[in-house]
Amino acid sequence: MKSMIYKNYKYYKKLLNNFKYMKNVHMKDLFLNSKNRFKKFSINFKDYLLLDYSKNIVDNNTMYNLFKFAEEINIYDEILKMFSGEKINETENNSVLHIALRNLRNIPIFVDKKNVMHEINLCLKKMKKFSNNVINGAWRGCTNKKIKNIINIGIGGSELGPKMVNYALKDYKNHLNIYYLSNVDNNNLIDILNNIDIESSLFLIVSKTFSTSETIVNSNSIKKYFLKKFNNKDFIANHFCAISNNTNASIKFGIRKENIFKIFDWIGGRYSVWSSVGLSVMLSIGYKNFKKFLAGANKMDVHFCNKSYNKNIPIILALLSFWYIFFFNTSTEAVLTYNNRLSKFYNYLQQLNMESNGKNIDKNGKRVSYNTCPIIWGGTGTNCQHSFFQLLHQGTRLIPCDFIAFVNNFSNLFYNHNLHLLSNFFAQTQALSFGDSVLSKNLKNDFFNIRKKDNYLFHKKFFGNIPSNSILFKKLDPYSLGLLLSLYEHKTFVQGVIFNIFSFDQWGVELGKTLSNNIYNMLKKNNDINYKYDSSTNGLINFYKKWKYK
Structure with a gap:
């Protein structure tokens, strides 16, 4: 347990007293004592998203004290600072405005007395025109071939977000082939070059400073490869674009000014998929679907900014995380996606959360004496059930889990597959929570009656009481994916507020x-x-x- 900075806060003390009781409580008893627990501890968001957090080691007092604690540390004041453009990224003297990139209602947001929405809208308009020209074949390569291949050259947030989104929305993609080149290992580069015709390929160099070493090494190698084939620097303009804030370096590379898409100073890489960094996404799914992606994120922004603590999904998830880290002394959280399209989601979350909150210095410049960011890991159901779920069920560590699933598949070609998938989703949260107590009485008695004949029976025991959140969507589409990403962005933000750290730099x-x-x-x-x-x-x-060379 961490008494640290909040030891004198009224509701932290109440949480501490509540924990002394809750640490000995089993979830099966919580459900037995509250027949409407699911209704009490779940939120239906616009009939599009359901959060069930009833399978957590909390009671009414826990949640009441968590919400009062959130009020006590003024979480809403910090939310307002972000949404109003205050420079909450203090170590870099910047605002944090990924929320402005999906501000489709065009509400004015000011930074240094300048409404940033005007420039954002111009950038979005430019992206729309460019992507339409590439998709419909108006943009041609140097030999007049239509573009077939898009190669995104970037690392970190310039790759993880767009790559994850494009894979998640694979069912919405058009005819263009999208590749991601991030690793400076030349095998990554060679594999891509062996699969593309360079005459029908477009390279997007994604680097805010146009100086990220891995990105520039890869870009220069491709440029050299390109010029070796064509020996004409003028042709670079047909095949290279920049997504950067460094116009001079981009032009020096050979890119036309009109083919440079701006990255704003106030956007961090891990929050940038909504910006021009998401150009590869727009090229893959088209402008209309990209706009739906923004719209989903914006809907969650509005929810986050306006809903009370006890109805606010990102705040609830962040408070539960705080509850386990500070009181149960957990150090990891597992994110388990029951949809193969989201197989890259936990990699994206690792950067989002651990690059944001993996800090050991607080806002006052002092070394912290408590755990901050949980280690994020996970996998895709049902594959991960046959790998690390053994640890979740019978290991010695308490590992809170988020389960994410979708009721409807994009295709109903093999409808029963989704039934199998969802049955595993529901069964795993049940097993983690209640262990083998979910078995019927007779079966349970039979199980223990044969102990005399089975000396290893106790090894088969499931104690349960492993907490989980279930996040259920109607379907996986651009809108719901926007909701999901925005949800976790805001959860991460609230965690940073609670940890009293600056979440939006990455000096490490x-x-x-x-x-x-x-x-x-x-x-x-x-x-x-x-x-x-x-x-x-x-x-x-x-x-x-x-x-x-030996």
Whole structure:
């Protein structure tokens, strides 16, 4: 348990007292004592999304105290600061306005007395025109071929978000083939180049500064490959676009000014799929579907900004996470998606949450004495049931889980498959919560009566009491995906408020970049080094040089 910064807060103390009771309570008893528990602890969002959080180790007092605690630390004040354009990213002196990118009602949002919506709308209009021209074949390559392949060159938020969204919305894609090049490992590059005709390919270089090392290395290699084939720098304009805030560097690379799409200063990479960074998404699913994607996110924004604590889905999920981290001392959360289209979702969430809240310095510049961000991991049902679910059911760690599923499939070609999928979804949350107590009385008695004949029976025991949230959608489409992503963005934001950290910088990414640039220069030299770094790094570099090309 973490008493730390909130030890003198009234409702933190109440939560602490409630925990002393709840830590010995089993969920099966909570359900036995409250016949309408599901109704009490679930939210139906516009008949499009259902959150069931009844399978958590909480009672009425817990939830009441959590909501009063949220009020006590003024979470709504922090929400208002973000939505009004205040510079809440203090370490970089920036506003945080991914919410403005899907502000389809065009409500004015000001940064430094300037309404940012005008520039956002111009950018969206430019993206629409460009994507329409590529999709309908008006945009041609240097040999007059229509574009068939889109290669997004970017890393981190410039790849994880768009790649996840495009895979999730695969059923809505058009004829264009979308590739993502992120890793500086040349196998990634070679695999793509072996699969495309460069004359019908368009390369999107995605880097706010146009200096991200992996992105620039890959872009320069493709440029070199391209010029080796065509030997005409003018042709670069037909095949390369930039999504960047560095116009000069983009033009110097050979990209026309009109083919540069701006990334705004106040948008972080992991929150940028709604911006021009999502151009590969718009090219794949078209402008109309991209607009529905924005609309879903905006609907959740409105909900988050206006709903009271006890009806606010992102706030509830964040408070439950806080409850387990600070009181039950959990360190991880599993996200389990029962739809294969969302197989890349937990990778996206890892960056969203852990790059945002993986911090050990608080807003006052002091080292924190408590756990901040949970480790996010997960997988796709039902595959993960045959891998790590053993740990969830019978391991020694308490691991809260989010289960995400969709009632309707895009295709009903094999309808019974979805029934099998959803039956597993419902069964797993039941088994985690109640263990083998869900068995009928007779079967349960039979189970224990044969213990004399089975010395290993106790190894088959399921104790249950593993908390989970069930998030159920009608179907997976651009609108619902927008809802889902926005939901987790806001959950992450509220967690950061509770942890009292700055969620919108990522200084932890920078040190490795700087060191790798220095080491790169050492790797190019042939002589051994014995003094430059620590003995381990020196030894690794020297072995690299010894084994190079052997």
